[in-house]
Structure formats: C-alpha cells, structure tokens
Amino acid sequence: MIIGNGREITMAGQVCMADTSGAFYLAGSRTLIVSDLHLEKGSSFARRGMLIPPYDTVATLMHLKRVIEYFDPARVIALGDSFHDRDAASRLSDQSHATLVDLQDKRSWVWVSGNHDPAPPFGLAGEVCDEMHIGPLVLRHEPQVGSCFGEVAGHLHPVARVVTARGSLRRRCFVSDGTRCILPAFGAYAGGLNLRDDAFAALFPQTPPTAHVLGRDRIYSVAQDSCFAD
Amino acid sequence: MSNATTSSLPARFADWFAARGWSVRDHQLALLKHADAGENALLIAPTGAGKTLAGFLPSMIELSQQKSNAPGGPGLHTLYISPLKALAVDVARNLEIPAEEMNLRLRIETRTGDTSASKRQRQRRDPPQILLTTPEQLSLLLSSPDAAPLFATLRRVILDELHALVTSKRGDLLALGLAHLRTLAPAMTITGLSATVRDPDELRRWIVAHPGKAKLVLAPPGAPADLTMLDTRERLPWSGHGGGHAVREVYERIKSATITLIFVNTRAQAEAIFQQLWRINDDNLAIALHHGSLDASQRRRVEEAMAQGKLQAVVCTSTLDLGIDWGAVDLVINMGAPKGASRLAQRIGRANHRLDEPSRALLVPSNRFEVLECVAAMEAAREGAQDTPPARAGALDVLCQHILGMACASPFDADALYEEVRSADPYVDLERPTFDDCLAFVATGGYALKTYERFAKIKRNTDGLWRVSNGKVAQSYRMNVGTIVESDMLKVRLVHGRALGAGSGEGVAAYTGTLRRGGRVLGEIEEYFLETLAPGDTFLFGGEVLKLQGIVEDEALVSRARSDEPKVPSYAGGKFPLSTYLAARVRKILSTRAAWTHLPEQVQEWLALQSKHSRLPRSGQLLVETFPRGGRHYMVTYPFEGRLAHQTLGMLLTRRMERMGFKPLGFVANDYALAVWMLTDVTARAQQNPTCLEDLFAQDMLGDDLEEWLRESALMKRSFRQCAVISGLIERRFPGKQKSGKQVTISTDLVYDVLHRHQPDHILLRAAREDAATGLLDLARLGVMLARVHGHIVHKALERVSPLAVPILLEIGREPIYGEAQDDILAEAAAMLFEEAGA
Structure with a gap:
C-alpha cells in the first residue's frame, strides 16, 4: 500500500488529509491521528482458546512506523481502542514495546481512551484523555449522536461495499459529510462495520455522507448511496 | 443361486429367504465367508443388488448365535457408517424388518445430529448391538473418554456408499477414525460397500491398515442401461x-x-x-x-x-x-x-x-x-468405463482436528499416534516433521513467535503423554467437529406475502404446489451469490421469482416478484468440472470426422462449418484462434480441461499478457474453452513473432506468476477460511449465537494477510494451498495440459468469430468476467459520484 497519496477533505473549514494508509493528517498542526489499533487482539483471542496468529501487533506497529516516518508528525493521537483489552499493554512483547517507545521518541503522544481501553496503557508514555480539541476539531473515540460540528472519531470501523458489473469489493473507508469524520480502523485484525448500518444513519441524519475508500494507491470517493449493505 | 447355497445359511435365515421367495446371492455368501474368516472386504455392486443386506447379513447371523444375557449387556457389535444421515435412518428402518420377521431380538439404533442429547449419552453408556451413524458422529464418539470401553466389544464396521466418502475431507476424517478404531478393537473387521469405481484397489487399501488390502467381492453387473x-x-x-x-x-x-x-x-x-x-x-x-x-x-x-x-x-x-x-x-x-x-x-x-x-x-x-x-x-x-476421482492425500487441517479429538479422549503418546495415523491409507506418506507441525499447531498454534505457550490447548506432561489443558478445550472440539464447512449461508425469508393473493395469477402459487406449508423461511442461499445482487434484483428460488428487499443480519428478506423472468439468471455454470476422462473422449470425437455420424445433424453442420471457416484441432493439438470483434481483439482456445482449470489459466494468461503488453481487458471460461479479449492486435503480434503463442502458454506460468497471483487471490482466502474452521483455529459460526452478538468473530481474510506476511510456511497456509491446488484452482490438471500442448499449439488467424467460438463468446455477460485490478471496481464506482456531481 502506498502511503501519502491521500485525499484532502475539508472538515469544519479545516483542510485535512484522509490518507491511503488509513491515517488522518492535519498538516497545520503536524498532527497524525490513527484510530482503533486494537493491539494484541490476537493474544486476546488466544486467551480464550482461539490461537490466532500472534503477528497482528507487529504488523500494525510496522505499518504505523512507516506512516510516522512518512509524515514525521510533531504529535500522534491514538484515537481510542489502541489496545484490544485492558491487559493488552502488559502482553506486548519486549520487541513491540521497544518499537512503541521508539515511535514516541521526540514527539508528543496522546492516548484517547476507548471502550476497549478505558484506562491508560500500562508502562507506556503519553498523555491520556477522553477527548481533545484542535482548533475547531473535537477528537474523541466514540462519535456522539446529535450535532457535533468538527467531530473526528473512530470506534465504528467503517467499511464500504462497492458493487459494479465487474464485481464486489469491501474495503475500509473514511466517512464524512464535512462536519464529522469517522476514521477507518488501523489495526491489522480490526474488522469492519458496513457504512449502510443504522449506526451511521444515526450520525448522518440529514446529508448522506461520502465514503473515502482506501484503494491500493489512492483514495476513491464514493457516495454512500452507491455503496451496498453486506 | 441354488437352494444348495441357501442351505449354507442357518435355518432361521434360510427359511426367511425362502419365505420371501428369494435366494441368497453369491456376493452375499462371499461376504459371509470373509466375515467368518475374520477378513476385511470390499463389495462392489450396482444398485439393486441387495448390497445393504449383504453388508449386514454376517452381523445378523453372528448376533443370532450369540449367547445373550452377558453381564452389562452384550455391547456394541456392529457400526454402520453412511455419508447421509437420512440414509442411516432409512437403512435402520429396513433392517428392522428382517430382524423382526426372524425374531432376532436385536437392538438397532441410529445416532445422528438429530438424536437427542439424552439418548446420545445413554448410547455411550448402554450401546445398542447395531449402531447406524455418520462419520462426524464416529469422531465425536472416539473423542469421548468412554471410547475405549464402548468400542472394546466392536466386531464389525460397515461403510456404505464408500466411493462417495473417500474422495473428500470427510473421508480423511473417517480414515483417521477407523485407524483409531482398529487400535481400540483389534478383532474388528471392516466391510466396504461401493458402487462401481475406476480402481477398486484404491478402496481396498483404504479400508484396511497399511500395507494391507481388503478382499474384493464383485457382484455381477446389472443389465446394460x-x-x-x-x-x-x-x-x-x-x-x-x-x-x-x-x-x-x-x-x-x-x-x-x-x-x-x-x-x-x-x-x-x-x-x-x-x-x-x-x-x-x-x-x-x-x-x-x-x-x-x-x-x-x-x-x-x-x-x-x-x-x-x-x-x-x-x-x-x-x-x-x-x-x-x-x-x-x-x-x-x-x-x-x-x-x-x-x-x-x-x-x-x-x-x-x-x-x-x-x-x-x-x-x-x-x-x-x-x-x-x-x-x-x-x-x-x-x-462401463469409470472416472471416479483418484485417491487423495489426507488433508492436514483434518489431521489437526483429529489430533485434538484424540487428546480429548485420553492422553496420547505422539510416536504411537503418528504410527496409527500413518496406518490410514490417505496418510501413508505423511512425514514426521509435518505430523509434528500439526501437533504443534494444535498445542500452541505452531507459530515461530513462541508467545502462546501459556494458552496451550494440549500439553505434554512429565509422563510424555499429551492431554487437553482444560474442559473448555474438549467442549469447543465437540462443537466444531466435522469437515463440512458450509459457505456462509443466509436464510431467505419472505416478508411481503401479498403478491401471493389475487392478481399475481395462479401461476406463481401453483409452483409452490402442496409441498410448502406456511413457513416464512424459504431456505438458505449462499452469501457470495447475494453479494452480486442489489436490492430490487430478482432471482429464482424455490421455484418462484423472488425480489431481494434487503439483507438484515443473517437473513435475506425477499418478496414474491410479479415477473416471470428473473433478472439474475444464475450464479454458476456447471458445478462439477468436466472429468479428464470425458474431456479426452470429447477431444477425440472432435478430431475424428468418422465419429460425427453419431451426432445430431445440427451439430454435424456446426462442426463442418468450423472446419470450413477455421479448423478443428487434431488429436494432441491445442487450437488457438484470434480475431478482431467490436474494436477489440479476441483470443479463444479450447483445452477441454474443465471450468476450474480454465479459470486459473485465464488468470495466469492475462497476468502474463499484461506484462507482454497485450493490454488484456477480461476473460471468460467454461468447461471447454477460454476467451480473452484485449486492446492489442494479437493476430499481428503472433504473425510477427511465431513463438509468441508458445511463449504465452509456456509451463513456467505455474511458477512466479502463480505465486504472485495466489498471494491476493480470493480463492486462497476462501480455502484458508475452510482450513481455519476444520483445523480448529477459529470456531464455527452458529446462526443463533451470531445473532445474539455473543460470539467473538475475527475475519479470516485479515488473519490470512497477516499470517502470509509473517509466516508464509505455516501449516495452515500449506493446507490451504494444497486444497486450492487440487480444488478450486485445479493446478494439477492445468500442469498436465500445458505439458501436453507444448510444441503442439496451432494458431488460426481469423477475420471474424469462428463457429466453435460462438458459444464461449455468448457466455460473456452470463458468467462472471475476470479482470486484473480489483481497484478498477472502485474507480468505476467513484466515477459514478463524479458524474453525479457534474450533473
């Protein structure tokens, strides 16, 4: 996947970049936002008897590392559900822990808390908060139903299903109507919720939003109406 | 079939045959003789030859002579295994008749997925003398801690419709189960019942422990059809x-x-x-x-x-x-x-x-x-020629499931289990490192990154034996046993009944006949078919034209459509690919003009036209036609190797053509032919460079091109999902649980991507690869074909489509068309938005 060939979208008057990598970048404040990393999801399943390959954390962190190297942000915001469960941070391998520490070096780091990880991650640096403001933008994990001008959130793991005569494709996407933006999940094992689901309808009651779908080397913008339910 | 042979039966049985006006058949007696000698046997008989009775006769006679009233009951004597639970139930019913008429006082019971939990439990404690069941139930019984006492009394196993069982993963699972049964009940013998097959020796080996061979009994063939x-x-x-x-x-x-x-x-x-x-x-x-x-x-x-x-x-x-x-x-x-x-x-x-x-x-x-x-x-x-599929190598995901089942039953020794597994015919060639990989997978996932030791499902104790870590593991095994992974199915539910009433015409109502009650759920349909439909599209199901209203959770909501013509005519061509044997015969008919006299006149004319306007391939040749049509250039070829092999060929050819600058746009495949269309003038290219077509069809396409394609192929992901379920990596999806949202799920596509990048030689990827090669991709057949036609490609440059090419070109639009970049779909959908914005 190519990093950096994103699409500029305007959110609450701010120009933001919805990137092919699934990250959201605010060039003005050199802020990189990634949502729903779900680190250690594999080992979370393993605890319950499903021995899913334990490579998800490494895969997600390697991807994040490349994105950070590309944008060189002054600040990284992990927009909640960064860890799959409350104990996940303590299950990080030494190597993954070191990678994270390395990524945090020389830049500020914010862990926005999510429903999977309400408490600050054990043994890691970084500021912890429930929500934060950057200019007109308000960043929180779970989008709030109702008027929320400038809200940037995650939580829903949006995916779009696109169908044409040539076939059908299901890909992660950003969902935005210009006043609110839901970010795709960044984690290797994070599944997806179809943007035709009622959860999205409640968030975008007036204007149907646009799906900015992650393609291999560019973002494809598709009207929600052109997307299909699963 | 004289009375003399009938008299070799015990009086009670001879009288019963006589009362019915029957005489015992030679193959029935032959099976009796083998049973008396304690030999395993394979009976090959056409339908109607009294196969089932032949299978049970030795057991019934033996049981009728047994001293009953043994303490604790006589125990399980005969196990009958059928691929269909309905067949097991039916055979049990048919068996009751002679048992009652001869007053044998046998306890005959069935055990299927429909049998109540209490009855199943009782059957383990107090088994019937004859138990009729399915391969999955055998695995469940073998995984229970009472397996050893339950099967200690077992004398005989009867395998029905064996030809249908052995060629699938169910057959692999059954073979492993039988290998373990032989350990639990060394005196037990097996009788296989089969329809006519290509190579009886394969089945004879399958029935017994390696390197033996069951005795063969052939019933006389029926009257020619x-x-x-x-x-x-x-x-x-x-x-x-x-x-x-x-x-x-x-x-x-x-x-x-x-x-x-x-x-x-x-x-x-x-x-x-x-x-x-x-x-x-x-x-x-x-x-x-x-x-x-x-x-x-x-x-x-x-x-x-x-x-x-x-x-x-x-x-x-x-x-x-x-x-x-x-x-x-x-x-x-x-x-x-x-x-x-x-x-x-x-x-x-x-x-x-x-x-x-x-x-x-x-x-x-x-x-x-x-x-x-x-x-x-x-x-x-x-x-009387046969082309049943050849014997298969045992699947590794099935072996993983079996290993876990064995641990659930009782602690096992790895060396002993390896020897037992290798006694089963499909696993004869299993190497020890592969077995150890499977064992490691069952224990801790078999990952190079050793982080799951503490979550191990089975552990090796100080006594050297492997046992399950806790009761939950065994419980999960029991929920997930079996090798049949349904493609994701959605229930089809009727939501608008009004079209049924007046106005829609009696036609629609009549299709449903008297066979449907008022049930709202009409049946189930494959999710991947529905993926191709949009709400409002109509399709045929259950004999009526239905309109898709939408999909809610695991249900497709439909209404009755007023039209007679469904918009979406079908979702697949032939389900089974053309057999290699029939393909060879078809090629021979094509190349032998004398054979055409047996063909209908219309077909003769068609072939005559083909030889006039193009040519017919001679035996051993591969005909490649090229021609322009509608601003594009077509290449049509006729390998007759079945749809799956042709699809794979199409995928690999178009990748290669892309690289060689042909600018391919798409292809369509059926059982007989493959058509590729492109922007570049392929005729001119082939005439400039005579080896160009030979290069295109060179066998090395099964190397790097294949690997590169497989990495992203949806087919590989589908194979992987199946292996993940069968091997126990992930749990089966149960409709009820899914709905309540209790079940934790993870997308196997995501798991595939991650595992492929980080441990490409993992046992499950090997298993998925093996499945795809023999199944959905038919690589073996493609390889044989490429070797066969090497140096025998005949190019025919045409000005227009040939008579032979018409059928495959007509499939365009009917069959799915394959193209290169998936992202084109996105570009197309995105273009729709721009059009909207421009308007």
Whole structure:
C-alpha cells in the first residue's frame, strides 16, 4: 500500500488529509491521528482458546512506523481502542514495546481512551484523555449522536461495499459529510462495520455522507448511496 | 443361486429367504465367508443388488448365535457408517424388518445430529448391538473418554456408499477414525460397500491398515442401461445450461413414465427447469423440486411423497445422487452435461433398482458442446468405463482436528499416534516433521513467535503423554467437529406475502404446489451469490421469482416478484468440472470426422462449418484462434480441461499478457474453452513473432506468476477460511449465537494477510494451498495440459468469430468476467459520484 497519496477533505473549514494508509493528517498542526489499533487482539483471542496468529501487533506497529516516518508528525493521537483489552499493554512483547517507545521518541503522544481501553496503557508514555480539541476539531473515540460540528472519531470501523458489473469489493473507508469524520480502523485484525448500518444513519441524519475508500494507491470517493449493505 | 447355497445359511435365515421367495446371492455368501474368516472386504455392486443386506447379513447371523444375557449387556457389535444421515435412518428402518420377521431380538439404533442429547449419552453408556451413524458422529464418539470401553466389544464396521466418502475431507476424517478404531478393537473387521469405481484397489487399501488390502467381492453387473440422447426437434442452443429448449419434450417423457427423476447440475438449473415445467403443466402432474438450499423439512416432505408414490417427477441436483432406494423410478433424465462417466452411471442407476431389468435414461444436452459430452458419456457408459476421482492425500487441517479429538479422549503418546495415523491409507506418506507441525499447531498454534505457550490447548506432561489443558478445550472440539464447512449461508425469508393473493395469477402459487406449508423461511442461499445482487434484483428460488428487499443480519428478506423472468439468471455454470476422462473422449470425437455420424445433424453442420471457416484441432493439438470483434481483439482456445482449470489459466494468461503488453481487458471460461479479449492486435503480434503463442502458454506460468497471483487471490482466502474452521483455529459460526452478538468473530481474510506476511510456511497456509491446488484452482490438471500442448499449439488467424467460438463468446455477460485490478471496481464506482456531481 502506498502511503501519502491521500485525499484532502475539508472538515469544519479545516483542510485535512484522509490518507491511503488509513491515517488522518492535519498538516497545520503536524498532527497524525490513527484510530482503533486494537493491539494484541490476537493474544486476546488466544486467551480464550482461539490461537490466532500472534503477528497482528507487529504488523500494525510496522505499518504505523512507516506512516510516522512518512509524515514525521510533531504529535500522534491514538484515537481510542489502541489496545484490544485492558491487559493488552502488559502482553506486548519486549520487541513491540521497544518499537512503541521508539515511535514516541521526540514527539508528543496522546492516548484517547476507548471502550476497549478505558484506562491508560500500562508502562507506556503519553498523555491520556477522553477527548481533545484542535482548533475547531473535537477528537474523541466514540462519535456522539446529535450535532457535533468538527467531530473526528473512530470506534465504528467503517467499511464500504462497492458493487459494479465487474464485481464486489469491501474495503475500509473514511466517512464524512464535512462536519464529522469517522476514521477507518488501523489495526491489522480490526474488522469492519458496513457504512449502510443504522449506526451511521444515526450520525448522518440529514446529508448522506461520502465514503473515502482506501484503494491500493489512492483514495476513491464514493457516495454512500452507491455503496451496498453486506 | 441354488437352494444348495441357501442351505449354507442357518435355518432361521434360510427359511426367511425362502419365505420371501428369494435366494441368497453369491456376493452375499462371499461376504459371509470373509466375515467368518475374520477378513476385511470390499463389495462392489450396482444398485439393486441387495448390497445393504449383504453388508449386514454376517452381523445378523453372528448376533443370532450369540449367547445373550452377558453381564452389562452384550455391547456394541456392529457400526454402520453412511455419508447421509437420512440414509442411516432409512437403512435402520429396513433392517428392522428382517430382524423382526426372524425374531432376532436385536437392538438397532441410529445416532445422528438429530438424536437427542439424552439418548446420545445413554448410547455411550448402554450401546445398542447395531449402531447406524455418520462419520462426524464416529469422531465425536472416539473423542469421548468412554471410547475405549464402548468400542472394546466392536466386531464389525460397515461403510456404505464408500466411493462417495473417500474422495473428500470427510473421508480423511473417517480414515483417521477407523485407524483409531482398529487400535481400540483389534478383532474388528471392516466391510466396504461401493458402487462401481475406476480402481477398486484404491478402496481396498483404504479400508484396511497399511500395507494391507481388503478382499474384493464383485457382484455381477446389472443389465446394460437403455440409454438415449434426446434428438431435439427444436433448435439446439449455442450456449447456456438451461435446457429450456427441450422442456416440452421432457414433459412428454414425464407423462409417459410412472416416476421420473430429472437430474441437473446446479441449484439454479433445478430452479429454472422446475419453473418451466410448471408453466406448461396442463395435466397438473405432481412435479416437485429437491436441492440442497431448500429447507430440510421441505426436502423430507418431497422424499416422503416420492416414497409413497405420490409424485410423478422430481427435479433434483446431486442431493439425490445417493441415498434411499425408490423402486418405482422408471426413468432418469439427465439435463445438461453429465460431467463424468461414473457420475452418470450413478444417476442412471437411480432408475429401476432391479438388476435384471435395464435402467431407462435420457440425456438432454443443453447446448452444442454438451452434445459432444453426452455422446462421449454414452460411449463410456456402454463400455462401463469409470472416472471416479483418484485417491487423495489426507488433508492436514483434518489431521489437526483429529489430533485434538484424540487428546480429548485420553492422553496420547505422539510416536504411537503418528504410527496409527500413518496406518490410514490417505496418510501413508505423511512425514514426521509435518505430523509434528500439526501437533504443534494444535498445542500452541505452531507459530515461530513462541508467545502462546501459556494458552496451550494440549500439553505434554512429565509422563510424555499429551492431554487437553482444560474442559473448555474438549467442549469447543465437540462443537466444531466435522469437515463440512458450509459457505456462509443466509436464510431467505419472505416478508411481503401479498403478491401471493389475487392478481399475481395462479401461476406463481401453483409452483409452490402442496409441498410448502406456511413457513416464512424459504431456505438458505449462499452469501457470495447475494453479494452480486442489489436490492430490487430478482432471482429464482424455490421455484418462484423472488425480489431481494434487503439483507438484515443473517437473513435475506425477499418478496414474491410479479415477473416471470428473473433478472439474475444464475450464479454458476456447471458445478462439477468436466472429468479428464470425458474431456479426452470429447477431444477425440472432435478430431475424428468418422465419429460425427453419431451426432445430431445440427451439430454435424456446426462442426463442418468450423472446419470450413477455421479448423478443428487434431488429436494432441491445442487450437488457438484470434480475431478482431467490436474494436477489440479476441483470443479463444479450447483445452477441454474443465471450468476450474480454465479459470486459473485465464488468470495466469492475462497476468502474463499484461506484462507482454497485450493490454488484456477480461476473460471468460467454461468447461471447454477460454476467451480473452484485449486492446492489442494479437493476430499481428503472433504473425510477427511465431513463438509468441508458445511463449504465452509456456509451463513456467505455474511458477512466479502463480505465486504472485495466489498471494491476493480470493480463492486462497476462501480455502484458508475452510482450513481455519476444520483445523480448529477459529470456531464455527452458529446462526443463533451470531445473532445474539455473543460470539467473538475475527475475519479470516485479515488473519490470512497477516499470517502470509509473517509466516508464509505455516501449516495452515500449506493446507490451504494444497486444497486450492487440487480444488478450486485445479493446478494439477492445468500442469498436465500445458505439458501436453507444448510444441503442439496451432494458431488460426481469423477475420471474424469462428463457429466453435460462438458459444464461449455468448457466455460473456452470463458468467462472471475476470479482470486484473480489483481497484478498477472502485474507480468505476467513484466515477459514478463524479458524474453525479457534474450533473
């Protein structure tokens, strides 16, 4: 996947970049936002008897590392559900822990808390908060139903299903109507919720939003109406 | 079959045969003799030869002579295993008759997925003498801690429809189960019952521990079938699989027979033929529909109505290839291509289960190529040639499941289990490192990154034996046992009933006949088919045209459509690929002009036109035609290797053509041919460079091109999902649980991507690769084909489409078209938005 060939979208008057990598970048404040990393999801399943390959954390962190190297942000915001469960941070391998520490070096780091990880991650640096403001933008994990001008959130793991005569494709996407933006999940094992689901309808009651779908080397913008339910 | 032979039976049995006016058959006596000698045996017999009775006779005689009243009951004596639970139930019922008439006082019971939990528990504690069950239930029994005492008394195992069991993963699982049974009950012998197969020796080896071979008993073949091909009065279609042109002629045949079975190859064809028959059903014949997607209770009702002689015809798919005997069926009609000689023989055998009378069968080809295939299949049937699939190497995901099951039963020693596994024929060549990889997978996932030791499912104790870590592991094994992974199915639920009433015409209501009760769920349908539909699209299901309203959770909501013509005609071509054997015969017919005299006139003319305007390939050659059409350039070739191999060839060819600058746009494949279209003038390129086509079809496409494609292939992901479920990596999805949201799920596609990047040689990826190669990709067959045609490619440059190419070009738009970049789909959808914005 190519990093950096994103699409500029305007959110609450701010120009933001919805990137092919699934990250959201605010060039003005050199802020990189990634949502729903779900680190250690594999080992979370393993605890319950499903021995899913334990490579998800490494895969997600390697991807994040490349994105950070590309944008060189002054600040990284992990927009909640960064860890799959409350104990996940303590299950990080030494190597993954070191990678994270390395990524945090020389830049500020914010862990926005999510429903999977309400408490600050054990043994890691970084500021912890429930929500934060950057200019007109308000960043929180779970989008709030109702008027929320400038809200940037995650939580829903949006995916779009696109169908044409040539076939059908299901890909992660950003969902935005210009006043609110839901970010795709960044984690290797994070599944997806179809943007035709009622959860999205409640968030975008007036204007149907646009799906900015992650393609291999560019973002494809598709009207929600052109997307299909699963 | 004299009385002298009957008198070799115990008096009670001889009298019973005599009372029925029967004499015991030679193959029944032969099985008795082998049983007395403690030998394993394979009986190959046509349908109607009294196969099942032959299988049970030794057990019944032995049990009738046993001293009863042994303390704690006599225990389990005979285990019967059938691929179908309905067959197990039916055989049990049929067995009760002689047992009662001879007053044998046998305890005969069945055990299937439908058996109540309390009864299953009781059966483990207090087993019947004869237990009839399925391979999955055997695995469950073997994994229970009481397996050893339960099977200690076992004397005999009877395997029914063995030819159908051995060629699948179910067969692998059964082979492993039998290997363990031999350890638990060393005195036990196995009798296999099978229809005619290509190589009986494969089955003889399969039945027993390596390196043995079961004794072979051959029943005399039945009377040769009365087999004809419909020489239609109508115009033979160029392509398609519907057979709609012949429906009126088929209807006439149904009218003149007592009970007709109409076999088709896919569910969609069954739907189409059923609907068309009802449309002309002026005599109100009782014609029913039977296929795997229909609700199980509805299928049972059809089967019962059939058994009671209430039906005149059933349109069915391979769901009725096996199973219950219906003596009264006097005509079998096979619509469409037979696909394989043995498959056809099986289907023909469903008519007239009496050995001395010929079965009557009619072949109805639905297009011109299928005529060639039908002629080839009829020649094969007359010669008794067989083309059942070859023996398979045991699947590794199945082995993983078995290893866990063994640990659930009792602690095991790895060396002993390895030897036991290798005694099963499909696993004879299993190497120890591979076995150890499977063992490591079961224990901790088998990952190079050793982080799951603390979550191990099975552990090796200080005594060196492997045992399950906790009760939850065993519980999870029991929930997930078996090798049948349904593709994700959605329930089809009727939400708008109003179209049923007045106004919609009685036609629609009539299709449903008397067989459907007021049930709102019509059946189940594959999720991947629905993925191709948009709400509002119409399709055929359960004999009616339905309109998709939407999909909610695991249900497709539909209403009855007012139209007769569904918008989406079908979702797959032939379900089974053309067998290698029939393909070779078809190629031979094509290249031998003298053989054409057996063909219908229309087909003869077609082939004559082909040799006039293009050419027909000679034996051993591969014909490649190129021609321009509609601003594009086409390349059509005729390998006759089946749809799967052709699809793979199409994928690999277009990748290579992309690199060579042909600018391919798409391709379409059927059982006989492959058509690729492109922007570059392929004719000119081939004429400039004579080796260009040889290069295109060079065998090295199975190297890097294949690897590169496989990495992203949806087919590989589908194979991986199956292996992940069977091996126990992830749990099966259960509809109820799914709905309540309790079940944690993870996308196997995501797991595949991650695992492929980080441990490409992982055991499950190897298993998925193996499955794809033999199954959905048919790589082996493609490899043989490429080798065969190397140096024998004949290029014919044409100005326009050839007669032989017409059928495949007509498939464009009917079959899915494959293209290169998936992202094109996104670009296309995005373009729609821009158009909107511009407007």
